[in-house]
Amino acid sequence: MRTILKIIFFLALIATFSTLFFLPISNQTPEVEQTKIVTTIFPAYDFARTISKDTNTEIKMLIKPGADLHSYEPTPQDIIAIKESNIFIYNGGESESWINSILNEIDKDNTVIVRMMDSVELKEESLDNILNAKSNDIKTETDYDEHVWTNPNNVIKISEAIAQAIKNHAPDNTSTIQRNLDQFKTDLEKLDESFRSLASQKTGTIIIADRFPFLYFTNEYGFNYLAAFPGCSEQTEASAKTVAELIKATKDSSNKIIFKLELSNGKIAQTVSKSTKATVLTWHSVHNLSQADFDAGKTYLDFMQENLKNLGEALHDRTAG
Ligand SMILES: [Zn+2]
Structure with missing residues (x-):
């Protein structure tokens, strides 16, 4: 019995050593550098x-x-x-x-x-359709829009x-x-195809009661827009005139949907919404995302799909039925 145990012990020992010394070598694949x-x-x-x-x-x-x-x-x-x-x-x-x-x-x-x-x-920065533009919003003639x-x-x-x-x-x-x-x-x-087909079907104006960092986007697809501030503006307080113009445009729109940006305090959108009963939706500029969205693994494509849906709602012409 002892001899059998000894044999089993030695066999186990050999098995262990051959695993330690031989298997790793034969199994080795070249390490891809990180x-x-x-x-x-x-x-x-x-x-x-x-x-x-x-x-x-x-x-x-x-x-x-x-x-x-x-x-x-x-x-x-x-x-x-x-x-x-x-x-x-x-x-x-x-x-x-x-x-x-x-x-x-x-x-x-x-x-x-x-x-x-x-x-x-x-594309050079532009103040077209921006209501609350200040003269120093564009510093030099060769300032390119960064978004x-x-x-x-x-x-x-x-x-x-x-x-x-x-x-x-x-x-x-x-x-x-x-x-x-x-x-x-x-x-x-x-995604490009979806935005292109949306733009070809809808003719309304997108109202952004916030900053406007979407020049490359609207130029590509030809959407009409009206916004409070330029893309990277540090302004957060809109003038009374700007708010009044946003309110008028919202009242004139067929379905009363206005936008604020992600991570914005949305104050101006709230003001406009109060006097027009407009619905405030988020338009993701994808400058950044919230910690919760980051933890959830949200991607650029996720945010753009959300934009596609919200823009579709905002441009849906209710008067056409
Ligand atoms: Zn920016």
Whole structure:
């Protein structure tokens, strides 16, 4: 009996050692190096996350959920994170001018820099159909509107640039990245088609009792709009004249739906709603998202689908029945 036990013990021992010493070697697959991506704003974070799905990639978003990107200032840790990243993605507009002062400090051999605004055709800021515009809302003649991601077709171009940067850093992931990019492009093309068909059917005016960062969007599809403030305006108090004009436009509209932006206090929309009984809906500019939406894993596409639904409601002509 003892001999049998001894034999079993030795067999077990051999099995253990062969597992320890031989199996790991035969099972070993080459480790794919992790890609570290740092982004400033949520759109960049979301595009990078979508494109790098199922690869060994870590993505850090510097502007926290719920924060206003227009007043963001980097911490020393944020600067270190940028310098230690393999890919740094930023938008590149007026709100991110702080980046210009650190660009020279970034070692371009270690960190590839992707500026979203470099991938698209830029449009100059415009005060057309903006009620409460101040003379200093446009600082110079060459101020470009920075909200490029509001047009899904721009997102396709930006995503191609991000995908290329990830492929260059981790060539082993090329096929996965390409698959993700193709899927994302298909989704964006469908979204584009939906907005295009909405715009072709509806002729009403979209009323935004808030800021207007949708120039790239409305230019693409030709929607009519009227808004309180320009895109990145710091103003929050509308003049009595602006409020009166918003109220008049709302009363004239066929279905009394007005918009406020996500993460806005919605004060002006409330004022207009009080005297017109208008319904206030949210139009996601996707500058940022709430902590709850971030935790729920909401994406750019989710917000754009919500926009599609809400714009459809706002432009539904009730007089036509
Ligand atoms: Zn903005």
